[in-house]
Amino acid sequence: MNRTARVALGGLLLLALASWLVPLFSAADPLAIGDVVGQRLLAPGARDASGTWHLLGTDRFGRDLFTRMMLAGRVSLAIGVGGSLLAAAIGVLIGAASGWFGGWLDRAVMAAADALLSIPRLILLLLCAALWRPGVATVVFVLAATGWMGVARLIRAEVQGLRARAYVDAARTAGASERRLLLHHVLPNAMGPAIVAATLGVGNAILLEAGLAFLGLGVQPPDPSWGNLIAGGRDLIVNAPWVAVAPGLALIVTVTCCTLLGDAMRDRLAGERLLGERA
Amino acid sequence: MHAVIRRVGLALLLYALVVTLVFVLVRAAPGDAADFLIPPNATAADAAQLRAQLGLDASPLVQYARWIGGVLRGDLGTSFVERRSVSSLLVDALPFSIWLGATSLALTFIIGVAVGAWQGSRRRGAGDTAVTIVTTAIYAAPSFWLALGLVALFTAGAARWGFPVALRLPAFGFRDPSAEAHGLAAVADIVRHSIIPVSVLALIGAAGIARYTRTIVADLAGQEFVRCAVAKGVSRASVIRHHVLRNAWPPLIVLAALALPGLVAGSVFVESIFAWPGMGRTMLRAIAARDYPIVMGATLIYAAAVIAANAAVDVLLPVVDPRRRT
Numbered sequence: 153m154n155r156t157a158r159v160a161l162g163g164l165l166l167l168a169l170a171s172w173l174v175p176l177f178s179a180a181d182p183l184a185i186g187d188v189v190g191q192r193l194l195a196p197g198a199r200d201a202s203g204t205w206h207l208l209g210t211d212r213f214g215r216d217l218f219t220r221m222m223l224a225g226r227v228s229l230a231i232g233v234g235g236s237l238l239a240a241a242i243g244v245l246i247g248a249a250s251g252w253f254g255g256w257l258d259r260a261v262m263a264a265a266d267a268l269l270s271i272p273r274l275i276l277l278l279l280c281a282a283l284w285r286p287g288v289a290t291v292v293f294v295l296a297a298t299g300w301m302g303v304a305r306l307i308r309a310e311v312q313g314l315r316a317r318a319y320v321d322a323a324r325t326a327g328a329s330e331r332r333l334l335l336h337h338v339l340p341n342a343m344g345p346a347i348v349a350a351t352l353g354v355g356n357a358i359l360l361e362a363g364l365a366f367l368g369l370g371v372q373p374p375d376p377s378w379g380n381l382i383a384g385g386r387d388l389i390v391n392a393p394w395v396a397v398a399p400g401l402a403l404i405v406t407v408t409c410c411t412l413l414g415d416a417m418r419d420r421l422a423g424e425r426l427l428g429e430r431a
Numbered sequence: 432m433h434a435v436i437r438r439v440g441l442a443l444l445l446y447a448l449v450v451t452l453v454f455v456l457v458r459a460a461p462g463d464a465a466d467f468l469i470p471p472n473a474t475a476a477d478a479a480q481l482r483a484q485l486g487l488d489a490s491p492l493v494q495y496a497r498w499i500g501g502v503l504r505g506d507l508g509t510s511f512v513e514r515r516s517v518s519s520l521l522v523d524a525l526p527f528s529i530w531l532g533a534t535s536l537a538l539t540f541i542i543g544v545a546v547g548a549w550q551g552s553r554r555r556g557a558g559d560t561a562v563t564i565v566t567t568a569i570y571a572a573p574s575f576w577l578a579l580g581l582v583a584l585f586t587a588g589a590a591r592w593g594f595p596v597a598l599r600l601p602a603f604g605f606r607d608p609s610a611e612a613h614g615l616a617a618v619a620d621i622v623r624h625s626i627i628p629v630s631v632l633a634l635i636g637a638a639g640i641a642r643y644t645r646t647i648v649a650d651l652a653g654q655e656f657v658r659c660a661v662a663k664g665v666s667r668a669s670v671i672r673h674h675v676l677r678n679a680w681p682p683l684i685v686l687a688a689l690a691l692p693g694l695v696a697g698s699v700f701v702e703s704i705f706a707w708p709g710m711g712r713t714m715l716r717a718i719a720a721r722d723y724p725i726v727m728g729a730t731l732i733y734a735a736a737v738i739a740a741n742a743a744v745d746v747l748l749p750v751v752d753p754r755r756r757t
Contacts, residue, residue: 267448270741271734274696275714279453279730282718283460359573363700366575367715382576389579390587400576407571 157416160409167406171225174218196394209394211384221399224376229406231288231377232358235295239357240350242296243303248342250304251311252334262308265301273298277360281369291370295357302353303346310342344425348418355410362403378403435746442742447499449734453727454498458491502731508724510717517728521710525732527605528709531698534629539636539690544676544683546637547644552671554649563645569638575700578631582704585627600626603706628701635697636690640683647682651675681752688740695733 196209196217209217250261268276280294314320315338323337358378364370365379373380378399385396469478482488486497501508507517546566550559569577585600601607606620651657652675660674661667699711706712710729717725749755 263448264452266445267452270445270449270738271452271730272692272695272737274692274699275730275733278699278714278718279456279726282721282723282726283457355571359571362573363575363696366573366700367703369718379573382573382579386579389583393583396576396579400573400580403573403576404568404571408567411567411571 154416154420156412160412160416163405163409164413167225167402167409168229171222171229174222175226196398209392211381211395217395217398220376221378221381221402224378224381224399225402225406227288227371227375227377228358228361228379228403231291231295231361231371232354232406232410234292235299235357235361236350236353238292238296239299239353240303240346243300243349244307244339244343244346246300247304247307247346248311248334248339251308252315252338254312258308261304265304268298269301274360274363277364278367278369281364286364286369286372288371291361291364295360299353299357303349306345306349307342310345311338314338314341344421348414348421351410351417352414355407355414358403358410359407438742438745442738446735446738449738450499450502450731451495453730454495457723457727458494507728507731510722510725512717512720512722517724520725521713521728521732524708524710524713527707528698528702528711531625531628531632531701531707531709532694534625535632535636535698536687536690536694538629538633539640539694540683540687542633543637543640544644544679547641548648548671548676548679550641550645551648552652552667552675554645554652559645562641566638566641569634570642572635573700574631574635574697575704577634578627578701578704581627581631600624602627603704605708628705628707631701632694632697636694639690639693640686643686644679644683647679648675651678681748681755684744684747684751688737688744691737691740695736 211217211220246261246265250258271279276298277294280297281290284290284294311334320333320337323333328337361370361377362379362382365377366383368380368383370379371377373384381399382396382403385392385394385399388395469481473481479488486494489497505518507521509515510517510520513520546562550562553559582602585594586602588594589599601624605624606617607624648671657670657674660670665674695711698709699715701707702709702711703715710732714726714729717723717729
């Protein structure tokens with residue numbers, strides 16, 4: 153792994169760890185609303201009347217922003233990773249079946265994927281979010297339902313290429329069942345591009361979740377997510393810019409780390425394939 | 432010519448699939464349109480009458496046939512809330528979105544290709560690294576967050592730090608309701624209102640295009656025909672323009688079509704934040720009001736744009752790239 157990828161992975165792990173630990177050890181309850189008048193919109197680094205220090209200040213209800221941001225990080229990271237993993241799992245399943253069996257199944261599945269890809273993903277998400285009740289489970293499910301097509305296409309192409317390779321024929325001649333051929337000989341070799349796509353998909357899913365939450369169609373307050381924290385800071389952007397700026401920066405750092413990690417994995421995969429073909 | 436007809440036919444087939452998909456999605460959702468329209472104190476008979484009026488009592492197959500027939504005739508149903516035909520509502524909003532999208536897409540490409548080509552020709556230099564960090568961060572930034580920042584900068588920031596009057600920009604709307612309605616003044620007013628929304632979309636778009644262009648140009652720069660041109664003494668600028676960029680156009684045109692869904696997503700947020708009277712805002716308001724016919728109609732128009740763009744690229748590629756002509 154190169155240096156950029158290590159830094160990106162380290163950043164993501166640190167953020168995940170912080171969002172898990174900070175709310176556990178924070179003195180203030182991130183959801184409870186206390187002395188609003190005395191504590192609202194304290195600037196970053198300020199102390200409130202009781203002497204508690206607020207690293208990133210407080211929001212309009214006097215809640216500690218840093219604690220809320222880390223709590224939101226749990227939600228955003230979980231939705232991003234969960235949505236992307238579920239999408240990748242569905243994509244691998246559908247793509248493998250499509251590439252391995254071919255025929256009408258392949259044609260039907262690829263037509264459905266083409267149709268879904270013709271609708272911009274955000275619009276598809278909005279349509280689904282409008283039809284079903286918003287919430288964490290809905291968002292994860294909808295992210296998966298609108299995100300499997302890319303992985304499915306990649307896996308299908310890989311499986312189609314691998315199906316005709318000599319080592320697969322050799323395994324078949326040796327008496328391996330179709331199931332064993334697909335699961336033990338073909339799929340493991342086809343997973344590379346899917347893993348890269350899933351990594352890049354995490355950043356994308358986090359951004360989409362933030363967008364839905366910003367529009368009020370994702371995670372609902374008082375539960376924080378980076379998107380609804382930014383929405384909460386929307387009309388405070390002039391007088392208390394930290395309320396919207398801090399979660400935005402957290403989003404940018406997270407998504408950038410995912411992109412860098414995915415890019416590094418793709419470069420490495422391309423390099424390995426080049427070497428493999430030469431050997 | 433044969434290939435063009437084939438490609439258009441394929442696009443229409445795909446569009447028919449999308450129309451079906453939207454119908455299936457809405458049917459699969461819990462409840463139907465009548466659930467939102469029936470007042471809580473209505474009797475069962477009233478509810479049944481309303482369902483019959485909306486055609487919801489027919490079998491799914493009949494409803495599907497009606498839906499397809501309506502789409503073919505350009506009839507997307509009637510808005511629950513506004514009691515107007517959905518197509519006329521969306522046609523009113525469309526020009527605002529096209530203006531926003533077209534100017535942003537043009538700027539995206541001009542800025543993105545220029546920055547990416549500059550980076551690609553100086554790969555791994557200090558300037559390249561600095562610009563890469565900036566483009567990666569902008570590419571990762573949510574459009575609504577950038578929009579809030581730019582609004583704060585050009586309204587409150589402009590007042591606090593004494594920006595020149597030309598840089599104190601309006602924070603929302605398409606035009607000033609009290610301004611001159613005709614002539615050059617009206618155009619200038621619209622342009623002033625467009626600066627921040629277009630900048631947000633163009634910044635994010637250009638960051639993405641620059642990242643791709645950098646890779647494409649760097650790959651091309653290592654090829655033998657470029658080394659040959661450099662060796663025979665062609666100037667650096669000329670090599671980049673005539674040898675490298677000429678070969679970068681085909682992938683960039685493909686990229687333009689691929690960038691469209693992202694642009695649509697960005698414009699939905701931008702239209703919502705800037706109260707821009709386009710399709711995105713119309714769709715969001717319809718979602719809040721559970722006005723499904725508008726949501727379905729807007730989805731179809733966005734999908735039509737994406738399908739048409741993809742088809743146009745496939746038809747255009749052989750024109751730009753002689754290697755693809757058959």
